[in-house]
Amino acid sequence: MIIDFNVYLGHWPFRRLCVRTALGILRQMDRSGIDIAVVSSLNSVLYADPHDGNLELLQEIEQYSERFVPLAVLNPKYPGWEGDLEECINHGCKGLRLYPQYHNYSLTDEECLRLVKRAHESNLVVSIPVRLRDGRGRHWMDSARDINLEELKQLAERVPEAKIVVLEARGVADSPLFEYPNVYFEISGMDAAFGEIDRLIERVGDSRVVFGSGFPLKYLQSAILKAKLIRKPEETVEKILWKNAYGLLGLDQKRPSCRLN
């Protein structure tokens, strides 16, 4: 079983994406052996009211609910997030996806801390991508910063009870972030061939690392290769491929793997 912790659904206004529908993502998942995708709305990144993107996402994946685990995108600076969060939870969202670099706030702003605490109280995981694209070739309208590891560290310190998954990070094995037991790491930004993922596992243990790809912003196959190159016992690889994500998301019921023909 493989759970991809880092999948997007929607449009990206700066570049045409190869896949923009739930069905398209499912086809690629089946081709690549992915059983479950943890998915959030890409539209929500640039909508003023991100919750509209959540509702679009929930509608799009409704008929494939066995294969998708939705995360809610909320902006703690935007009014009404408390009610939006409740609605997302009621519709099966298992966590939050935050984009402070696009929603114009810092992870340590009071409003953000309040949202993260609320998420924890509702048993939701909080996931934060360090970046959504490489800054060297950014579109002229896309001036979002990369989230630095120090900002993430401060969030982990301020809300130690919250479970925070850092997506798209690199260089974390050698950063102080690994010292925070409430921080988890997704592998798509790290190298495997030269041992970065192995080193991370050695430093943080095998319970705080999860598989993810960034699809369809990024090709899925690179992440698959990374997983194949992990030089650790089979039980460790299993934890990274799905068991850790399964626990983080509280997926307590068996999900049948209904595949497309």
Added chain:
Amino acid sequence: MLKIDCHSHISGRFFKWGVELKSLVEAADKLGIDKLCCSIPIVEGMPTPSEFKTCNNEMVKAMKEYPDKILGYCFVNPGYQQESVEEIERRVLEDGMIGVKLYNQYRCSDPVVYPVVRKAVELKVPILQHAGYLTDPAEAARQPNISNARDISYLASLFPEAMIIEAHLGGGGDWEWALKVLKNTRNVYVDTSGSVIDCGIIEKAVKLLGADRLLFGTDLSMEEGIGKILGAEISEREKSLIFGENMRRILEARSR
């Protein structure tokens, strides 16, 4: 399927961004990469002939250590025209180097570079040109003389027999811009290396340039380099061309 990584690096005395030779070879073996075309460039300042010769000495040593795996580009600073031309000739004809590596000391459209290009044409070896169209102002400011696809296209029009490789489509900023510029410049190849694995990058490159002008590379982003080609919605024949057949054709053209 033959896999020739046309863009890789090892560390050297003046280049610390690369990886140790043994680690690189081990990584390539894990991923089924048959050959690694490497260089040891100096990425800051204006390297002197003595410095770039040191890099090439180290490169030749690596080629000798792994003769079936490591191929070497000759790195020069074209500002030292005579020394660069002599160095290229010696390294290709005597040491078996397979091409020329140019970094960002000069834009490749600058006439100072032309003697180096003439020598590469004479020896029938490719020039791997560090390149990028960096849209982020801070990134662009760090490399004021980086060549972009327009520089490369211009150079290619002056030297239609040259085999010029635009380096790291996936590490040179706005890759869509580069592909549009290079669409009709037939003697320019594009290497697919770099950490950027935007879904669709390979499909669009094939659509605009054709698979016969694309060369697989990693620039040390190993899983990214292979994964983007494996994941692309293109034919197996096109993958085979990109992974190794095109580069093999280029290598076979070399004067010996």
